Amino acid sequence: VGSGKPGATAGPSFQQRLLRAQQGAHSLLCVGLDPDLARFPASLRNGKDVAEAIVAFNTGVIAATSDLASVFKPNLGFYLAHGEAGISALVETRRLVPRHIPVLLDAKVGDIGITAEGYAAGYFDAWGFDAVTVNPYLGEDSLEPFLRRPDKGVIVVCKTSNPGSGDLQDLSTRMGDRDQALFLTVAERVRAWSERWPASLGLVVGATYPTELEAVRRRAPDLPILLPGVGAQAGDLEASLRAGLDATGGGLMVSASRAILYPPVSDDADWTVPVRAAAIELRDRINAARPARVGA
Amino acid sequence: VGSGKPGATAGPSFQQRLLRAQQGAHSLLCVGLDPDLARFPASLRNGKDVAEAIVAFNTGVIAATSDLASVFKPNLGFYLAHGEAGISALVETRRLVPRHIPVLLDAKVGDIGITAEGYAAGYFDAWGFDAVTVNPYLGEDSLEPFLRRPDKGVIVVCKTSNPGSGDLQDLSTRMGDRDQALFLTVAERVRAWSERWPASLGLVVGATYPTELEAVRRRAPDLPILLPGVGAQAGDLEASLRAGLDATGGGLMVSASRAILYPPVSDDADWTVPVRAAAIELRDRINAARPARVGA
Numbered sequence: 001v002g003s004g005k006p007g008a009t010a011g012p013s014f015q016q017r018l019l020r021a022q023q024g025a026h027s028l029l030c031v032g033l034d035p036d037l038a039r040f041p042a043s044l045r046n047g048k049d050v051a052e053a054i055v056a057f058n059t060g061v062i063a064a065t066s067d068l069a070s071v072f073k074p075n076l077g078f079y080l081a082h083g084e085a086g087i088s089a090l091v092e093t094r095r096l097v098p099r100h101i102p103v104l105l106d107a108k109v110g111d112i113g114i115t116a117e118g119y120a121a122g123y124f125d126a127w128g129f130d131a132v133t134v135n136p137y138l139g140e141d142s143l144e145p146f147l148r149r150p151d152k153g154v155i156v157v158c159k160t161s162n163p164g165s166g167d168l169q170d171l172s173t174r175m176g177d178r179d180q181a182l183f184l185t186v187a188e189r190v191r192a193w194s195e196r197w198p199a200s201l202g203l204v205v206g207a208t209y210p211t212e213l214e215a216v217r218r219r220a221p222d223l224p225i226l227l228p229g230v231g232a233q234a235g236d237l238e239a240s241l242r243a244g245l246d247a248t249g250g251g252l253m254v255s256a257s258r259a260i261l262y263p264p265v266s267d268d269a270d271w272t273v274p275v276r277a278a279a280i281e282l283r284d285r286i287n288a289a290r291p292a293r294v295g296a
Numbered sequence: 297v298g299s300g301k302p303g304a305t306a307g308p309s310f311q312q313r314l315l316r317a318q319q320g321a322h323s324l325l326c327v328g329l330d331p332d333l334a335r336f337p338a339s340l341r342n343g344k345d346v347a348e349a350i351v352a353f354n355t356g357v358i359a360a361t362s363d364l365a366s367v368f369k370p371n372l373g374f375y376l377a378h379g380e381a382g383i384s385a386l387v388e389t390r391r392l393v394p395r396h397i398p399v400l401l402d403a404k405v406g407d408i409g410i411t412a413e414g415y416a417a418g419y420f421d422a423w424g425f426d427a428v429t430v431n432p433y434l435g436e437d438s439l440e441p442f443l444r445r446p447d448k449g450v451i452v453v454c455k456t457s458n459p460g461s462g463d464l465q466d467l468s469t470r471m472g473d474r475d476q477a478l479f480l481t482v483a484e485r486v487r488a489w490s491e492r493w494p495a496s497l498g499l500v501v502g503a504t505y506p507t508e509l510e511a512v513r514r515r516a517p518d519l520p521i522l523l524p525g526v527g528a529q530a531g532d533l534e535a536s537l538r539a540g541l542d543a544t545g546g547g548l549m550v551s552a553s554r555a556i557l558y559p560p561v562s563d564d565a566d567w568t569v570p571v572r573a574a575a576i577e578l579r580d581r582i583n584a585a586r587p588a589r590v591g592a
Contacts, residue, residue, distance in 0.1 A: 034410075034411075075411050077407055077411040077418075078411065080415065081414040081415070081417055083383055083384075083418070083422060083423070084380045084384050087383050110406060110433075111371075111404050112456060112457070113458060114330075114332075115330075116373070118376070119377070121377055122379070126379060135404075135406050135431050135433055136433070136463075137431055137453060138404075138453070138461060138465075139456070139458060139461050139462065139463035139464060141458055141459055141460030142456070142460065142461075157406070157433060160408060160435070162409060162435060162437055164434075164437030165408075165438075166435065167432075167435035167436050168432055168433055169434075169435070171469045171470075171478065171481065172469060173469055174468040174469075174470065179470060182469070182478070185464075185467065186464070189463065
């Protein structure tokens with residue numbers, strides 16, 4: 001089924017594929033694929049080059065969690081840090097994910113014109129990602145190469161999880177006769193963009209700010225929200241779920257990376273066992289906080 | 297000489313190296329190294345793989361302009377679009393630039409925590425760039441891995457050259473008892489950061505907005521400003537120079553990419569001749585608009 005939006009094709013939108021994956025796995029879990037070689041099991045580091053080690057690690061993580069995750073999210077920074085080898089591993093990682101699970105590239109893109117076209121061509125077409133995170137500061141036209149794609153997702157940074165996110169995001173902006181925080185204005189803009197562009201729009205809101213998340217959800221009741229910061233950054237998971245779940249009890253991609261990828265390991269040979277256990281625990285904590293008998 | 301700022305070392309700051317290069321070349325010209333294979337001379341495309349073709353093109357451009365440019369600026373998007381081969385070419389391009397000319401990576405980075413650390417380690421240490429462009433939306437702490445480097449430059453996106461840059465950047469923000477556009481608040485923040493962080497701070501302001509540039513310059517009288525949009529984007533060069541030059545008649549990196557890289561070519565074998573001619577013309581137009589008998 002098409003999405004009924006401008007430019008939509010017969011194929012499913014990113015939001016539809018995400019919903020299908022969430023319902024199929026009964027899970028809102030987004031597993032971040034952020035390789036940190038220093039924390040890899042020793043068996044993956046020995047005798048391998050960087051690209052091989054990253055691919056071996058991600059292969060293990062994906063195999064251990066692909067029935068638990070409804071989206072995978074590699075962060076470009078962890079791959080670019082290794083130059084060519086990292087990019088090679090990123091492209092291969094995309095191919096490792098089963099086809100029914102969407103893959104969101106966390107690149108926080110923000111550039112204009114022909115450069116933005118280049119990023120969109122690279123991330124969507126050459127590398128085959130289903131969605132990207134983008135930065136809104138350069139304006140709607142800067143995002144056009146992403147927004148015009150009916151089959152893709154564009155997840156816009158709104159309120160980030162870091163302590164200093166308020167520097168700009170909390171600035172009071174004047175909208176008509178009222179003042180509101182900049183991140184709320186961003187949420188309203190993205191909601192409006194979602195009605196006039198073919199792509200599936202979404203927002204990034206950190207789990208460290210549940211009050212702000214609730215205000216974003218009020219302004220964007222039907223947009224998927226990527227929720228980082230529940231793991232190593234110690235955001236409040238239950239408060240964030242109460243604040244961020246949509247009317248169907250879904251609408252969130254609850255993202256954890258380090259907390260799942262690098263649990264305490266007792267046996268190097270079985271390093272994926274605690275990875276899987278950490279993913280199960282988080283999936284179940286999420287589901288326990290969702291209202292009973294809803295769709296996904 | 298050190299910069300006298302917190303954390304400064306005995307080595308020169310990015311701003312000092314930039315000033316030295318500008319004075320040495322008597323030029324404020326920044327040459328953008330944005331490879332577009334479809335526009336390369338045929339001799340560079342035939343029989344070469346992508347990385348070789350890009351390196352051959354950049355080698356020719358750098359050789360033809362290194363006495364005319366005071367900074368080179370590759371834009372990451374043009375390299376990432378080619379995956380591994382592009383990254384390989386980008387790293388090699390960095391090595392091609394003579395040591396006395398700083399190289400600014402236009403990556404518009406914006407991420408947090410350990411990811412931002414990864415980008416800084418990659419761009420500054422592994423790849424050896426002297427400065428990067430960054431996006432301010434995620435706040436001061438997101439930029440800390442860049443800001444704490446006394447030898448590096450951090451050029452913050454402020455008012456971009458695209459038609460829709462005002463979507464967020466022109467929003468009216470309340471600062472105490474007055475309202476001002478968000479990009480001016482960004483300029484004031486960056487000015488304040490420049491006094492408490494070791495790195496050299498700067499701003500990006502598009503040449504398509506000379507009035508806004510003048511307002512930024514008033515708030516940041518001593519920061520270097522990267523001025524894109526004078527070439528293919530058809531900003532007003534002379535108006536921008538009047539608005540943006542600092543009290544010494546310098547303080548700008550006037551950036552052109554396509555207008556220099558891809559002039560009409562009559563003889564494929566001598567393709568660098570019109571490249572050099574375009575760079576000379578722009579350098580001279582810039583110098584003609586600068587006050588006489590000033591430093592650089």
